[in-house]
Amino acid sequence: xxxxxxxxxxxxxxxxxxxxxxxxxxxxxxxxxxxxxxxxxxxxxxxxxxxxxxxxxxxxxxxxxxxxxxxxxxxxxxxxxxxxxxxxxxxxxxxxxxxxxxxxxxxxxxxxxxxxxxxxxxxxxxxxxxxxxxxxxxxxxxxxxxxxxxxxxxxxxxxxxxxxxxxxxxxxxxxxxxxxxxxxxxxxxxxxxxxxxxxxxxxxxxxxxxxxxxxxxxxxxxxxxxxxxxxxxxxxxxxxxxxxxxxxxxxxxxxxxxxxxxxxxxxxxxxxxxxxxxxxxxxxxxxxxxxxxxxxxxxxxxxxxxxxxxxxxxxxxxxxxxxxxxxxxxxxxxxxxxx
Amino acid sequence: xxxxxxxxxxxxxxxxxxxxxxxxxxxxxxxxxxxxxxxxxxxxxxxxxxxxxxxxxxxxxxxxxxxxxxxxxxxxxxxxxxxxxxxxxxxxxxxxxxxxxxxxxxxxxxxxxxxxxxxxxxxxxxxxxxxxxxxxxxxxxxxxxxxxxxxxxxxxxxxxxxxxxxxxxxxxxxxxxxxxxxxxxxxxxxxxxxxxxxxxxxxxxxxxxxxxxxxxxxxxxxxxxxxxxxxxxxxxxxxxxxxxxxxxxxxxxxxxxxxxxxxxxxxxxxxxxxxxxxxxxxxxxxxxxxxxxxxxxxxxxxx
Numbered sequence: 001x002x003x004x005x006x007x008x009x010x011x012x013x014x015x016x017x018x019x020x021x022x023x024x025x026x027x028x029x030x031x032x033x034x035x036x037x038x039x040x041x042x043x044x045x046x047x048x049x050x051x052x053x054x055x056x057x058x059x060x061x062x063x064x065x066x067x068x069x070x071x072x073x074x075x076x077x078x079x080x081x082x083x084x085x086x087x088x089x090x091x092x093x094x095x096x097x098x099x100x101x102x103x104x105x106x107x108x109x110x111x112x113x114x115x116x117x118x119x120x121x122x123x124x125x126x127x128x129x130x131x132x133x134x135x136x137x138x139x140x141x142x143x144x145x146x147x148x149x150x151x152x153x154x155x156x157x158x159x160x161x162x163x164x165x166x167x168x169x170x171x172x173x174x175x176x177x178x179x180x181x182x183x184x185x186x187x188x189x190x191x192x193x194x195x196x197x198x199x200x201x202x203x204x205x206x207x208x209x210x211x212x213x214x215x216x217x218x219x220x221x222x223x224x225x226x227x228x229x230x231x232x233x234x235x236x237x238x239x240x241x242x243x244x245x246x247x248x249x250x251x252x253x254x255x256x257x258x259x260x261x262x263x264x265x266x267x268x269x270x271x272x273x274x275x276x277x278x279x280x281x282x283x284x285x286x287x288x289x290x291x292x293x294x295x296x297x298x299x300x301x302x303x304x305x306x307x308x309x310x311x312x313x314x315x316x317x318x319x320x321x322x323x324x325x326x327x328x329x330x331x332x333x334x335x336x337x338x339x
Numbered sequence: 340x341x342x343x344x345x346x347x348x349x350x351x352x353x354x355x356x357x358x359x360x361x362x363x364x365x366x367x368x369x370x371x372x373x374x375x376x377x378x379x380x381x382x383x384x385x386x387x388x389x390x391x392x393x394x395x396x397x398x399x400x401x402x403x404x405x406x407x408x409x410x411x412x413x414x415x416x417x418x419x420x421x422x423x424x425x426x427x428x429x430x431x432x433x434x435x436x437x438x439x440x441x442x443x444x445x446x447x448x449x450x451x452x453x454x455x456x457x458x459x460x461x462x463x464x465x466x467x468x469x470x471x472x473x474x475x476x477x478x479x480x481x482x483x484x485x486x487x488x489x490x491x492x493x494x495x496x497x498x499x500x501x502x503x504x505x506x507x508x509x510x511x512x513x514x515x516x517x518x519x520x521x522x523x524x525x526x527x528x529x530x531x532x533x534x535x536x537x538x539x540x541x542x543x544x545x546x547x548x549x550x551x552x553x554x555x556x557x558x559x560x561x562x563x564x565x566x567x568x569x570x571x572x573x574x575x576x577x578x579x580x581x582x583x584x585x586x587x588x589x590x591x592x593x594x595x596x597x598x599x600x601x602x603x604x605x606x607x608x609x610x611x612x613x614x615x616x617x618x619x620x621x622x623x624x625x626x627x628x629x630x631x632x633x634x635x636x637x638x639x640x641x642x
Contacts, residue, residue: 018477025477029493138362141626145565145618147572150592150611153599161602168600278484282573286596296485297577300492312489316481323480 004331011327015320020073022316026309027072031065059085059306072309081310086302091310095292100185101171102291105214105283106276108207110269112215113222118265120219121226126253128231136223143220148279152213152286159209166205169288173202210287217279218272225268229261263333270326274319363627369620373435380429381436386584388433395429400584409598412605419605421594431609434586435617437575441498442567442621445505446560452506453513454556458544460514461521472518479511487570488577496579504574505567512559520552554632561625565618572614588614 056062060071075082081091124136160168167173171187172180176199183190188207191200233239234257242252281293288294292311299307380395382388389395397403397416406424410416418427460468478486490504524530524547533543574580575589583590588610595606 014473014476017473018480021474021477022481025474026489029490137626138623141362141622142615142619144562145569145615145622147569147576147589147592147611147614147618149573149576150607150614153592153596153607154611157599157602157604157607161600162604274480274482278482281482281485281488282576285577293485297488300489308489308492312481312485315485316477319480319482 004328007331008328011324015324019313019316019320023073023076023309023313024069026312027069030305030309031068076313081313082306084299084304084307084310086299086304086307091307092314094295094307095311095314097185098290098292098295101187101289102280102284102293104186104188104207105210105280105289105291106273108211109214109218109276109280109283112211113218113269114215116215116219117222118226121223122230122253122258124223124227125230125234128227136227140220140223140227143216143218143223146217148213148217149282149286151216152210152283155209155213156286166209167202169286171203171206171289172199173206176202210283210289213286214276214279214283218269218276221272221275222265222269225265226261229264230257233257233261263330267326267330270329271323273322273326277315277319360627360631362623363631366620366623366625366627369616370624373617373620374439376432377435377439380432382433382585388429388586395426395432397426397429399425399429399433399586401425409603409606411603418609419603421591421606422598427591427605427609430586430591431588431613434588434591434610435613437498437581437585437587438568438571438589438614438617441501441505441571442564444502445567446509446563448502448506449509449563450513450556450560453510454517454552456510457514457517458521461518461525462540462544468518471514475511475514478508479515483508483566484570484573488574488579491574491579496582498581501571501574501580505570508570509563509567512563513556516555516559517552520555524551558625558629558632561621561628565621565625568614568618568621 053062060068063071072082079092081095083089084091084094087094120136120139124133124140127133156168159166179194179196180187180199181190181194183193187203188200191203194200230253234253239252239257242256243249247256277293280291281296283289284291284294285297292315295307296311296315298304299311379391380389380399383390386398386400388399397406402424403426404424406416406420406426408420408424409422410420412419416426416428418431421427421430456471460471487504487508490507491500494500494503524543527547530543530547533547538546571580572589572592575587576593578590578593580587580590591610592607595603595610598606
């Protein structure tokens, strides 16, 4: 078995039990906490005990805890996350239909984070310990302190309500709702497939505010990682060589230094995917973005336990997979890393 | 160096270490101002706020029939009024109490539980340690904001559920720090020597493990309080905070959201700025402490 294959197996051997523990903890917490999902579903008032008993039976809640647990885990292994009591559809189906929206938002969040974070991080490293470095440092710390839902609301007030430049919320204007065809679920791609310029502009306009909101909160982290990675690379001998060859400083920094610094930057940023998902929950809520996080919040309000435990298991698997991929990506793009 | 009483006070209190620590000083000023504000303007008995008469200028939980509804900022109401004819400025002044209490209590709880379990786990070792570490890693790698929201939704809204859910999310952080330190220290010859002389586990913990972990924990906990303030605000924004008339920045922003399409910006702007400033204050303090305890970082401040 090669080094890399062994490493993948080792990582999987750790990831699988971690997800399993997470799912079990969520299952137990939901069962042991007060708050009856059946009463919540039926509205709570003037419900006959027979109806409650019948619903309990339908939902499998009348079985002992360990049977429920084995059935739930068994279902999970087959990709069956149960049925949402709110929408009546299978949870897995709901999640998969919402995944593209969340991914699209996450990708744009990362793009905007890179647009803000990379240049400021590089500048801070190049001007280390000069006043501009200190200003950028405070900016980066400030990014950590942003209440993300508030940033979204402020953008809505300024750019949508007061200036009227961009739409307040959602992914697409109502007037395109009938002509628009969902092919991939990624609206930007769908708009390109549709080939309608007006729709494309509309889709882009809708992504700017949520994308920038999510990106601003990630900017500080990316910027600091960039600064640290650049400082390390700028200290190496090959950069000195490039400089002494008489290369323009801009080329030394962007072509020689940044290219190597990007390896740790991408890795660390990728491993921070969990933080991005946390920010996405609030961004989706504020912008009525029809993604997974929005689904989670709705499930909470309606005490839809099946949807809730399914969504958390799904996010757990998703984050673990992203971390695994990023980890492997690191070993592939950096030939020095050997496992 | 200052002379006289001030100079002596600076020397005695160890404040001279603050020289040149601009970030730490700014952070401390922000944090202490908010603490003072919360103490002076916080709740005093049922629906009564403030310890000095006239501060806050209005009762933040009370509707005033002589105030305009949804008025923009004026000379009388510096931050305008809300939909229930309450003074927004007074609500911002009194609204810092809940986030501060929740953030401090939850991080203190997470720190005690996490450090204790981390110490025991690292000390015992073997399969209990491996199992616990795996469980902690599972919680740690999951998006903390989502976990906190889900937990509080299950437990119900209010002060205690908020503290419990935020604490739960941060336990792995302190578990990892303490456990790593225990494992590191265990290898040292002087600890082995201490054990050989018959020193008890507690003694080794207090004398050798604790001093090394305190620095790391101090910087991390300040960042975590900054984070916990944002989490509390988010929970309150989603409606899992304190029950309505109580002023709480996050919940006030949710109220303001309803009037967003009308362009009533003051309802969300001021509470949001308060959250941002308070969280920034703790972030700066954490940054300053990291610089202080790790002088190598001071020059390069690596992330």
